[in-house]
Amino acid sequence: MPDEKTAASRAIVLKPLPRxxxxxxxxxxxxxxxxxxxxxxxPPRYTYKALAWTLRDHLMSDxxxxxxxxxxxxxxxxxxxxxxxxxxxxxxxxxxxxGLDEASREAxxxxxxxxxxxxxxxxxxxxGNGGLGRLAACFMDSCATLDLPVMGYGLHYQYGMFHQRxxxxxxxxxxxxxxxxxxxxxxxxxxFTCRVPFGGRxxxxxxxxxxxxxRWVDTSDVLAVPYDMPIxxxxxxxxxxxxxxxxxxxxxxxxxxFNAGSYSEAVQAANQAEYISMVLYPNDxxxxxxxxxxxxxxxxxxxxxxxxxxQWRAAGNSDLTKFAEHNxxxxxxxxxxxxxxELMRLLLDQEGMRWDAAWAITTQCMAYTNHTLxxxxxxxxxxxxxxxxxxxxxxxxxxxxxxxxxxxxxxxxGDIDRRRRMSIIEEGPVRQIRMxxxxxxxxxxxxxxxxxxxxxxxxxLFRDFxxxxxxxxxxxxxxxxxxxxxxxxxxxxxxLISEQIGEDWIADLSQLERLKxxxxxxxxxxxxxxxxxxxxxxxxxxxxIKARCGVEFNPDALFDVQVKRIHEYKRQLLNVxxxxxxxxxxNHGRLxxxxxxxxxxxxKAAPGYAMAxxxxxxxxxxxxxxxxxxxxDGRLKMVFAPNYRVSSxxxxxxxxxxxxxxxxxxxxxxxxxxxxxxxxxxITIGTYDGANIxxxxxxxxxxxxxxxxxxxxxxxxxxxxxxxxxxENDPDLREVIxxxxxxxxNLYEPGIFDMILDSLLSPHDPWMVxxxxxxxxxxxxxxxxxxxxxxxxxxxxxxxTASSGFFSTDRTMQEYNAGIxxxx
Ligand SMILES: *Cc1c(COP(=O)(O)O)cnc(C)c1O
Numbered sequence: 062m063p064d065e066k067t068a069a070s071r072a073i074v075l076k077p078l079p080r081x082x083x084x085x086x087x088x089x090x091x092x093x094x095x096x097x098x099x100x101x102x103x104p105p106r107y108t109y110k111a112l113a114w115t116l117r118d119h120l121m122s123d124x125x126x127x128x129x130x131x132x133x134x135x136x137x138x139x140x141x142x143x144x145x146x147x148x149x150x151x152x153x154x155x156x157x158x159x160g161l162d163e164a165s166r167e168a169x170x171x172x173x174x175x176x177x178x179x180x181x182x183x184x185x186x187x188x189g190n191g192g193l194g195r196l197a198a199c200f201m202d203s204c205a206t207l208d209l210p211v212m213g214y215g216l217h218y219q220y221g222m223f224h225q226r227x228x229x230x231x232x233x234x235x236x237x238x239x240x241x242x243x244x245x246x247x248x249x250x251x252x253f254t255c256r257v258p259f260g261g262r263x264x265x266x267x268x269x270x271x272x273x274x275x276r277w278v279d280t281s282d283v284l285a286v287p288y289d290m291p292i293x294x295x296x297x298x299x300x301x302x303x304x305x306x307x308x309x310x311x312x313x314x315x316x317x318x319f320n321a322g323s324y325s326e327a328v329q330a331a332n333q334a335e336y337i338s339m340v341l342y343p344n345d346x347x348x349x350x351x352x353x354x355x356x357x358x359x360x361x362x363x364x365x366x367x368x369x370x371x372q373w374r375a376a377g378n379s380d381l382t383k384f385a386e387h388n389x390x391x392x393x394x395x396x397x398x399x400x401x402x403e404l405m406r407l408l409l410d411q412e413g414m415r416w417d418a419a420w421a422i423t424t425q426c427m428a429y430t431n432h433t434l435x436x437x438x439x440x441x442x443x444x445x446x447x448x449x450x451x452x453x454x455x456x457x458x459x460x461x462x463x464x465x466x467x468x469x470x471x472x473x474x475g476d477i478d479r480r481r482r483m484s485i486i487e488e489g490p491v492r493q494i495r496m497x498x499x500x501x502x503x504x505x506x507x508x509x510x511x512x513x514x515x516x517x518x519x520x521x522l523f524r525d526f527x528x529x530x531x532x533x534x535x536x537x538x539x540x541x542x543x544x545x546x547x548x549x550x551x552x553x554x555x556x557l558i559s560e561q562i563g564e565d566w567i568a569d570l571s572q573l574e575r576l577k578x579x580x581x582x583x584x585x586x587x588x589x590x591x592x593x594x595x596x597x598x599x600x601x602x603x604x605x606i607k608a609r610c611g612v613e614f615n616p617d618a619l620f621d622v623q624v625k626r627i628h629e630y631k632r633q634l635l636n637v638x639x640x641x642x643x644x645x646x647x648n649h650g651r652l653x654x655x656x657x658x659x660x661x662x663x664x665k666a667a668p669g670y671a672m673a674x675x676x677x678x679x680x681x682x683x684x685x686x687x688x689x690x691x692x693x694d695g696r697l698k699m700v701f702a703p704n705y706r707v708s709s710x711x712x713x714x715x716x717x718x719x720x721x722x723x724x725x726x727x728x729x730x731x732x733x734x735x736x737x738x739x740x741x742x743x744i745t746i747g748t749y750d751g752a753n754i755x756x757x758x759x760x761x762x763x764x765x766x767x768x769x770x771x772x773x774x775x776x777x778x779x780x781x782x783x784x785x786x787x788x789e790n791d792p793d794l795r796e797v798i799x800x801x802x803x804x805x806x807n808l809y810e811p812g813i814f815d816m817i818l819d820s821l822l823s824p825h826d827p828w829m830v831x832x833x834x835x836x837x838x839x840x841x842x843x844x845x846x847x848x849x850x851x852x853x854x855x856x857x858x859x860x861x862t863a864s865s866g867f868f869s870t871d872r873t874m875q876e877y878n879a880g881i882x883x884x885x
Contacts, residue, residue, distance in 0.1 A: 074129065075122035080160075082167030088115040089168050105174055106242070109152065109182035112165065113245035116155050120291045124300035131210045134377035135387065139204075139211040139882045140369055142400060143197040143393035144361060145341070146215045146303060147189030147222075148290075149545075149707025151246050153180045154202075157549050158293040184239045185706050187221035188305075190345040191626040192733050193432050195541075195707065196510075196870075197393055199733070202542040203870035205294035205301040206568060209884050214365035216357060217247075217288045217305035220340040225665050225704045230681035234343075234668050247288040247305070253371070255285045255364040256311070259356065263453050268413075275410055277453035283334040284309040285364035295544055295568050306364045308337035344667045345626040347437045352450065355442055359451055362400040366390075366407055381412055385425035389882050392504070394432045395440045395496040401427055401503030402457045410453070416460070428881050429500040429507050430537070433730050434517055435630065441493035444486065458494060462486055465502050472529060483525050501526050501533070506881045508537045511731035511752040513772065537877055538755055539731040540870035543570050546737045551715035553594040554741065554862070561587070570869035573862060580859040588855045595718070595742060595858070602716035606661070612688055612700045618657035619848050622738070623721035624705050624713055627666040627673040629828045630728040634676060634821065635837055636662060636721055637683055638830070641797045642838055643697050644687050655696065656845035663702035663709065672816065677701065679814055682806040710734070714741045718854075719766075719844060722747035723837065725828045727772030729753075736868035742858040744847075746840055748833070752868070760864040764857045766847075768840035769833040784822050784831040794834050798822075 078084065092111035093099045099107050131138070156165050156176070166176050189195060197213065204211040223234040258280035268274050285306040292301040310331035336353065337360050348354075369388060378387060392398055401423060408419035432438075448455045462485040473479050485502060487493045501507050501523065509515030515536035519527050527534055548555050548567050558566060561579060566572035579587050599616040606614050614620070623636050640660055646652065662680050666673035684699040702709065720738035722729075722745050729751035739745065739756055746766040747753040757765045770778065788795050798818070800806075807813050821830055848854055866872075878884055 075125045077122045078119055080119070080164055082164045085112075085115060085161070085164045085168035086171050088118065089172070093172075103172060105179050106182040108169065108172060108174055109179045110242075110245050112169070112179060113152055113183075116152065116159065116161065116165075117246060117291065119159055119161065120155065120293055120300055123293070123298045124291050124302075126298065127300050128302075132376050135383075136210065136376065137387050137389070137882075137884050138369075138372075139209065139878075139884050140365065140388070140390045141197065141200060141204075141211055141213045141393065142362065142365055142390055142397040143194070143213065143215050144357065144396040145189030145194030145393070146186075146197045146201070146213060146305075147191070147194030147707060148186040148198045148303075149711075150180065150183040150185055151290075152183050153549050154545055155291075155293050156180075157544060158206075158295050160296050184242070185221075185708050186239060186244070187237055187706055188215065188218050188341060190222060190341070190343060192539075192731075193345075193394060196539055196733060198707075199540065199542040199545070199870040200874060201292045201301065201303055202544060203540075203874040205292045205299050206297060206542075206544070207871060207874055207878075208294060208297055208299040209301075209874060209878060209882075211301060211882075211884070213292070213301075213303040214361065214368075215303065215305045216338045216341075216361050217286075217307035218338055218341045219307075222341055222665070222706070223343055223668070227677070227681060227701060227703045230678045230685070232666055232674050232677045236340075244288075246290050248290075250287045250289055250304075253287050253368060254309075255306075255367045256282045257285050257308075257360050257363040258282050259359070259450055261452065263456060272415070274413075275453060275456065277406075277410065282311050283337060283360065284311055285360060287364075287368070297568075304365075304368070306338060306361060308334055308339075308360060310334040343665070344669070346433055346435050346628060346630075347667065347670075348440050349669070350442070352446060355446065355450060358396055359399055359403070359454070362397050362403050365397075366400060366403050370407060381408070381414065381422070382418070385422045388426050389884075390427050391877070391881070392427065392429045392500060394430060395500050398429065398440075398496045398500035398503075399451070399454060401499055402454045402461065405457050405461070406453055409457075420461075420464075423503055425505055427500075427504040429504040431497065431507065431509055431514075431518060431523075431730075434514065434522065435728065440496040441487060442496065444492040444494060447494055458485060458499060461499070461502060469529070479525060483529075497522075498526075505533065506535060507533050508535045508881070509730065510537065510539045511755060512536055512538060513727070513749075513754050514730040514751060517727060517772065535880060537873060537880070538752060538867075539733050539736070540868045540873040541733050541736045541740070542870050543567060543740060545711070546714065547740050550711040551594075551598065551741055553597055554715065557587075557590055557594055558862075568871070570871060571866035573864075573866045576859060576863035580856045580863065582852045582856065588852065588859075591742070591855055591859055592851070595716070598715040599718075602712055605712060606700055606702070610700050610702070612684075612698055614659040614661075614698055614700070615657065615695060618659045618698070619718050619844070620661065620716055621658050621719040621721065621844075622661045622713060622717040622743070623723070624661070624663040624702065624710060625732075625734050627664045627676055628670075629672060629676075629820075630725055632723050632725060632828055632830055632833075633662060633664070633680065634817065634828075635723050635830050635833060636660070637676075637679055638794075638797050638834060639838060639841055640683055640687065640697070640699055641800060642793055644683075644690075644693070645793070645796050645800065647693055647696055652696075654842065654845055654849075656848045657696050658698070660697070660699040661702055661713070662700070663705035663713070665705060672820065675813070675816055679806070679817060682814075686806055710737065714738050714743070717741065717743040718848070718858075719743060720745045720747075722750075722753050723769070723833075724748055724750050725830075725833075726750045726770055726775050728828070736865065739861045739868065740865040742862045744844075744854075744857050744861055746837075746844060755867070759867055760861050764860045764864075766840045766844050768836040770829075770836075775829060775832075778829070778832060782824050782826070782829055782832065784824060784826060784829075787831045787834060788822070791835055793838060794831065 226233040261280035290303040562575045603614040720743040722735045731752040748769040
């Protein structure tokens with residue numbers, strides 16, 4: 062959004078650039094020559110830059126016009142606060158949204174290059190861990206496509222999600238220096254730099270009117286410099302902004318130290334500030350409580366709230382009592398929940414408001430999304446750390462808590478235990494701030510991300526708060542953007558769908574329903590084309606696997622895929638146990654009802670999560686044995702796909718037949734990988750968990766392989782869980798466990814899988830893997846049966862795509878807007 066002030070006041074309207082192939086050729090060539098200095102040859106990685114700059118020029122007029130159209134006093138805006146945006150690549154996405162596919166291809170053809178090879182040069186923007194960060198990116202896409210005035214606020218990490226290599230079967234992490242070659246999409250907006258305070262102390266005084274006030278003084282400030290990324294809507298000329306903050310030192314040299322001869326110390330101090338936005342924390346679904354992480358959270362939140370206030374004023378507003386009418390902030394998980402206290406600070410200390418007025422505003426413009434029920438992911442910050450880093454914020458949190466607990470006491474007089482449970486401050490040897498409680502108390506809306514998840518929150522973790530404020534709590538089932546995950550990732554399927562029902566489905570996914578009649582076997586030609594598309598996608602994936610992993614996947618076999626972060630609750634182990642079971646069947650000649658399978662597992666483990674890393678080693682070890690055993694003879698293949706990321710999912714989802722969604726029931730809040738697979742015609746084998754339940758409802762039980770204990774049964778069984786009894790009573794399971802114990806998969810590294818065996822066989826295994834083994838294996842046999850009936854499988858596949866309309870983030874965003882944001 063170029064120069065907000067002048068754009069607004071003079072209402073410059075930039076004209077769109079010419080969009081022909083010839084015009085694009087000219088622009089690309091100009092960048093190649095006059096910007097990159099490439100005269101004779103311009104390899105694809107440079108052409109990528111030239112084309113990206115060209116497309117950015119094309120986005121500019123829409124970006125500016127979108128801004129100008131919304132820059133009016135009284136206009137309501139939304140802000141999405143997230144520590145993560147897992148964007149992936151942008152080029153092909155903008156080409157699709159701008160409708161410049163043919164023109165771009167024509168231009169590149171002139172240089173002897175294809176759009177695919179040029180797009181392949183782009184490094185993924187991996188500014189997130191997994192589902193939560195990818196959700197934020199899909200939300201941005203849908204807001205732009207719906208022309209909703211929503212701005213994303215995040216951090217401009219220098220290093221995104223680490224790069225994963227596999228060495229001798231073990232994960233090795235390399236830093237992801239994604240900005241090495243620059244980021245052609247971003248625009249630095251130094252003029253909107255903010256100052257974020259840390260440390261220091263507070264002073265209290267009475268102002269001229271005799272009102273008690275606080276000052277935060279002696280702070281060590283850090284500058285927040287915004288980098289804007291354009292977020293284009295699908296063919297609607299709307300371009301929203303993702304604003305990412307980079308931390309920069311206030312002054313490169315502390316002059317005093319410099320003069321005292323401490324040159325390098327002075328420079329080092331400057332570097333400290335820059336660490337804040339240096340690296341993304343690679344933990345998915347768990348917190349690590351590091352001081353730098355709290356610094357990141359406050360840095361994001363303070364810069365963003367200051368910026369939102371500034372924008373609101375720049376649009377011509379001044380009456381602060383109207384602020385909540387004009388602004389809404391959605392917090393993506395508890396990570397940015399200190400925003401509640403920060404908005405209070407700005408309103409009290411900087412705007413001079415009184416507490417009640419400030420609190421009324423805050424609680425009318427903050428909204429909170431919870432993403433997990435895992436206790437290890439519930440953020441708590443030690444009071445002592447908070448006090449040292451954010452002393453003024455701690456005072457405000459205390460005051461919020463004191464007033465809140467008074468409300469609790471009025472509602473439940475004498476209920477001391479309830480007060481203790483609901484207090485934002487957790488008492489104990491180490492006093493901690495419960496960030497989720499702060500988010501709930503400070504928000505007018507609290508939502509979970511799938512129907513089951515929201516119900517479990519209401520009945521469990523948040524029950525006390527539901528008693529107090531039943532109307533605050535709601536559900537917004539997640540989604541994914543069909544532009545990236547179907548239109549772009551699966552051009553073959555997209556063309557086939559559009560041939561049948563036109564192109565409207567791309568921005569209105571409910572239209573896919575119209576494919577349902579075509580699922581009947583009488584449409585034999587359509588079925589054949591459907592299979593041909595899947596087949597071509599499988600060939601494309603098989604080639605990549607062959608090149609990267611040296612393993613041959615036969616496209617005629619069932620492609621059985623589980624890609625997601627490696628975590629015990631997601632139960633990649635259950636998948637491995639099934640593969641070992643299949644291997645045993647081959648070795649014992651039990652081949653009745655056999656279907657050839659290629660099993661693909663991929664995902665990153667948090668570098669500090671020892672068990673997850675060992676699971677990766679097990680997958681690789683089992684794969685080595687299976688793939689090199691001549692008796693297996695191509696009936697079973699297994700691969701661990703390294704460095705799973707957005708751009709790999711774009712190739713994997715379209716090529717998948719069977720989508721593995723096998724978490725312990727009650728543990729996966731929603732899942733979104735499940736939705737990407739469904740849209741691309743994969744059939745799910747899944748537990749009754751997260752959004753799997755809604756997928757099952759949409760597609761019907763005949764088109765979904767359901768297995769496993771439900772959440773209530775899991776919890777009822779937990780106290781009596783006896784994994785050994787399953788081993789004793791199930792010969793297939795016994796065989797699998799015995800083979801694992803025998804060291805067959807780790808002949809040269811004895812004992813390395815003991816920790817996995819111990820966990821599987823422990824009555825305290827929280828994920829209760831063995832409880833679902835039999836049910837899972839039985840479901841897999843139903844899968845094999847269905848696979849052998851080609852017509853039946855094709856029908857199921859078509860019905861999955863046809864029933865996936867609900868899982869578009871366009872629907873999700875419409876629900877957020879109708880229920881929470883109320884934007885025009
Ligand atoms: C969709 C996606 C995820 C989330 O997958 P789940 O199966 O829902 O855990 C994680 N990482 C990437 C790269 C994704 O595209």
